[in-house]
Amino acid sequence: MEVPIPAVGTSGPEAGASRFLVSDEDAGKRLDQFLAQALAGDLSRSRVQSLIEAGQVSVDDVAALSPKRRVQPGESVALVMPEPEAPDPEPENIPLDILYEDADLVVLDKPAGLVVHPGPGNWTGTLVNALLFHCGDTLSGIGGVRRPGIVHRLDKDTSGVMVVAKNDLAHRSLAEQFAAHGADGRMERAYQAVVWGIPSRPIGTVEAALGRSNSDRTKRTVVPAGRPDARHAVTHFEVLERYGEGNTSASLVACILETGRTHQIRVHMAHIDHPLIGDETYGAHFKSKARKFGTAAETVAGFPRQALHAFRLAFEHPSTGEAMEFETELPDDLSELVEALRHFTPDAT
Structure with missing residues (x-):
């Protein structure tokens, strides 16, 4: 040792x-x-x-x-001691919510709190560990030893639909579809988010380049398009439900990605002054608004993660060319948040 x-x-x-x-x-x-x-x-x-x-x-x-x-x-x-090498992930018997599976791929509903692949601070207990147990040797080496089968990811605290490749052909095809960001019509990724306030337009598009924050290298921020690290990013949104009014309001929003940048939805919604409820990274300054939500104040203030769920994923099957589409309902914690907002009585003060 x-x-x-x-x-x-x-x-x-x-x-x-x-x-x-x-x-x-x-x-x-x-x-x-x-x-x-x-x-x-x-x-x-x-x-x-x-x-x-x-x-x-x-x-x-x-x-x-x-x-x-x-x-x-x-x-x-x-x-000078060299940096320790990252361990290869080991199979772990972690339950998975499988929506569909065949010889080429697995589609699953990832719960919030589950990290997708091993990394510093999370070498075990990840989705990769669970997939290695579930799929056995079929994932070995596909997409890299530490990211076997992974062609996209969701943040740890984002729930929703993911697809995983089980062989090289599927990995190449799905990776190409994700790289195209739906421009070729084969793929669509749609999310539902609960945000502070109500956007002024019921349907809109946020087109703003993203880059690393100068103050915190783990964060992303909107940057000038000409900056060297700027990455083109486009998010389309539609307001599905409105709760409250004025400064005491929130809304359920559907977001469709035209590009797939890190933290894209979270940064773009914060950029238009409607950050996600529960997002401590990009919307912490909005948390004080929770006390105005009266009967829903405790639920809103205590929501433990960014209120984001990948509810729909559509893609072309790598082998058959069939159009595949999967949707999932909001998980329990988001459903409880939405129900609280639908029926809340504002603080009278």
Whole structure:
């Protein structure tokens, strides 16, 4: 087991390097022996040898590639630990709501809270882990070891319909359809969202390029189209239901993607001043409005995720060419939110 090594005297070019000064007593020792002893058993000598041979060790800021090299008094020996490799995902018996399955693909209704593929902080308990258990070896390597069969994804806290490829042919076909964003007429992705306020137009389009936020690299924001990282993004929306009026209002909106950018619906709806209820990233400043919703205030204020559900997915079957379409109802938490808003009595104050 590898043990994280704390930085010791981090002077020199290796940021975060562990550094050790060779004393008179250590003079003449092999480099691997010196380091293994300096690390007080945190790494085995064979592991130290492999790190030296991999170029992770330097002496006086010069790479030392031989474990047999003899160290001299006053020399500074630096070790830079490589980033740990991500583990390959393992099958896990996680229940899946399968809407359709054949030899080419699986269509499922992803619950909110389920991460699609492994990553930092979520190496287990993901949709990929569940699919590996459900499908066995049929997913192996399709689309990459850590993303087997995945041709699109939904955010952790977004629920709804997803399709997964079970072989290379299906993966290529579905990936092409997602890349076309429906421009060729084969695919459609539609979402339902509960947003703050009521858009002024019952039907509209948001066309605004998206890029990374300068203040938070994990967020997306609307940027000028000419910015180097700008990505063309178009969202069509239709107001399905209206709740309340004025500053105490919300609405159920259908959104159809013409492009598929990260956080697209969330950013675009926030851009037109109608962020999703429950969206702490793009609509947290609207949360204070919840207290005005009277009988629905607690439900609105406490909604634990962005109120977004991928309710419809249509695509062309990779093998047969048949038009496939799948729809799902709002999950329980969103249904409860909508019901509370349909019948709420505003705060009189």
